[in-house]
Amino acid sequence: MQRAKKKYMEFKALNIAEFLHGTIEGDENISVNNVSKIEDGKPGTLAFLSNPKYERYIYETEASIVLVKNDFTPERAIKATLIRVDDPYQAFASLLDLYEQAKQLKSGIEQPSFIDPSATVGENIYFGAFAYLGQNSTLGNKVKIYPQVFIGSDVTIGDNTIIYAGAKIYDGSVIGSNCIIHAGAVIGSDGFGFAPRADGSYQKIPQVGNVILEDHVEIGANTTIDCSTMGSTIIRKGAKLDNLIQVAHNCEVGENTVMAALTGIAGSTKIGKNCMFGGQVGVAGHLTIGDDVKIGAMAGVSNNIKAGKTVLGAPAMDHDQALKSFVVYRRLPQMRDQLIDLQKEVTELKSKLNKQ
């Protein structure tokens, strides 16, 4: 079993330059174990300089290594070791990716853990201690299940998917490949459905559907996605949900739609693709939100929204109209005073006119 460290992998300038096909200026044996922004670089970290606006920081940075453009000409002495590359930002991003992949080298099945004899697991998986895999469930290849994850019965999880510690996947869920589910997320909890009885109490409506996450979906920490009453609650390919979001039963979230934290989507609402939701948005049930819709933070959506629209406010309005209404709202007390003044003036005018 291998587990990589987050912060203490050491890389030498020599090896980094080789990986990036860059050229070194300075100490080729200096090593780093983390990254930093150039403006707050610390010894032992690697930074990059891409935007000329930040050039002044390179003369003061404490970062040990800085990636710079091939044609960068310093105006003064630089303490850091430089690695010259074509595109410092791209190079930096590829280092981060490498770093992340190294972090994900965990593999093997830790003990104690629980894998039902009827479950099937792929090759090169990581299955952490105290994780649970229920009856007839299936894990694809290279899946990483962190400790204390619960996976119920009849769950399918595609290749390369990562489920972080303590996430809970209810029976019958279908999780695609290359998904990431963060700690504490709950997939497939019962939809909130109750039929009122004559005496004021409620009869639970069984929720026998499931949740489907398509490929490349990311679900944030402690986010909850309820199963459908019948059929499936669906999160389409490439959608990204932040932390503490609620998606109710029978909803559908379109491809590549992103939602910020604490947003709530009520039951049976269908959301299009490539939408962007700010934080703490609320969307009522049984609505249709078109493709490419943008919803500002804290907006309350109680009507369908056509494709391409941007809305704001609670209740949500067209973005420009919302801004205009809000500008006047801030000055409502003055406006009321003006109205009262005007009433007085008109009363005076009338009395004057009547006297004539």
Next chain:
Amino acid sequence: MQRAKKKYMEFKALNIAEFLHGTIEGDENISVNNVSKIEDGKPGTLAFLSNPKYERYIYETEASIVLVKNDFTPERAIKATLIRVDDPYQAFASLLDLYEQAKQLKSGIEQPSFIDPSATVGENIYFGAFAYLGQNSTLGNKVKIYPQVFIGSDVTIGDNTIIYAGAKIYDGSVIGSNCIIHAGAVIGSDGFGFAPRADGSYQKIPQVGNVILEDHVEIGANTTIDCSTMGSTIIRKGAKLDNLIQVAHNCEVGENTVMAALTGIAGSTKIGKNCMFGGQVGVAGHLTIGDDVKIGAMAGVSNNIKAGKTVLGAPAMDHDQALKSFVVYRRLPQMRDQLIDLQKEVTELKSKLNKQ
């Protein structure tokens, strides 16, 4: 130990008709393993036709079996096998119930799990792997504790209650019978109470009370209910709380009150019975909300509400008043323009009058 599958239990038309005291028209050996809505029925599923508005779907549905009324007369050929019953919706609901019960056949104590020697457990319980039962705690009969649930010390859990994976029950909590607590819910965490010190820091006020859930309460995934400072935070009989709700210390939620997701109730607020709260509602502390109150989604309640009222908005207002104010709010920019126009006209009138 028995664990039922969510999706793959096969039932033949023959057996379903027998269970429902219905009569079959079509292939009595056709089998289904799931349910669907008639408008998106798939092979291998069972649907129902109750509302005549949906009749047109029965001629196209791919569902293998459809429940229909005894007196249903089709206008054209139907591919599906029909089962005729008195009330198709009721019959469908009873099938769902049966299905749910079958799903809940889990029993036995999985290993490894932790049951303190001083704890007491009833008959026919399910206690999942990696679940924890603390000192002097008691589980009733037929209780189902899913994997990775934490139950602290001195907790009492009534008969037939189901606690899903990873829910956390702090010391001293009292959970009634026939309750359902969903994955990741936290019952009994410390109330948020701090006394300011002279230096600006805070002294924690010990929270030595507990949480009481009465019978037939349902608590959604990742919902949190804090213990009382002293005495008990109480969720009364039959109340249903959706996902990601916060109930603070010393609150009381009345019988059969239902709350949608992401709602927050601040400390010491008492909520009556048979109330309905929309999603993302906020209620301030130390308030009294009467019985049968309805609070619209995203409302912010900062005052007591009398029994039977319906409120909306933040701050919350009477429902009708809120709608009226909002209608004008949308037209505020025009209203301001009208006011400015009017000011000009009055100024002109005055000058005209003065010239006379």
Next chain:
Amino acid sequence: MQRAKKKYMEFKALNIAEFLHGTIEGDENISVNNVSKIEDGKPGTLAFLSNPKYERYIYETEASIVLVKNDFTPERAIKATLIRVDDPYQAFASLLDLYEQAKQLKSGIEQPSFIDPSATVGENIYFGAFAYLGQNSTLGNKVKIYPQVFIGSDVTIGDNTIIYAGAKIYDGSVIGSNCIIHAGAVIGSDGFGFAPRADGSYQKIPQVGNVILEDHVEIGANTTIDCSTMGSTIIRKGAKLDNLIQVAHNCEVGENTVMAALTGIAGSTKIGKNCMFGGQVGVAGHLTIGDDVKIGAMAGVSNNIKAGKTVLGAPAMDHDQALKSFVVYRRLPQMRDQLIDLQKEVTELKSKLNKQ
């Protein structure tokens, strides 16, 4: 291993009086196992009388023991045993503290649990069953890790910190001493960062930073704090966060700042010290909130706020202005009617004047 009970520790009046240096009036052998408010005292509980307003309750209380001031002179007979002290509230608070400390006597390492061989643990720790401590992580002295807690690799946790059941601490987190992290909280989940690709899909931006909680920080149940993209998301000394709060990547929360439940702070926002946030507040990203700022419940902050200000509303405004605007908002329909009336009057005046 010792685990204390929440509700059943019995204390005699004799021992309590000794601990408080008080004097007993009544049965010195009567015992209590819980505390109560004097107005709803029950047998077997201890209450206090500090505020004279509550004196009437002492004659009716069912509490077994009541703490009173040394100079308290009852007007009638009192059933409860009295303990006379200098300051009953202070005495009560010190009993609660004692009680809490007793509750925290858990110690030892329960089995099965998982401690990586490369991890280091201090003295007198409690490490619950099914808890996980990853590679190279360090626990200070007297740390209490409840069951099912996940602590990743390279995590440092200071002395006396308590982490309740099922909290999840990602790799590289740094937790100070005397912190409390409640059940289900997630520390260090990936920041929500994605770069759009030309085809509408998103490329995940690796989040290689971490989270730092300084000393005396308290984090509520199911609250989530994302790690920084680079560097650290920081919660400063003495800050207290309630349940279900989201703090996004690269944020900083100042010393002794308190936030109520369901609040969300978007990425890279810096919040000063000694601030107070109500529940369900939203703060946009990349903002600076000064010291001593107060933000009312449900406020939506989209601009920087200067030190010492109090704001309300969504979008947030100066507190007094917000209240004034809201008062007019409630009367908007009447105001519109007045405006329409005035328009008519002015039209009439004009026509009258034109006829002259």
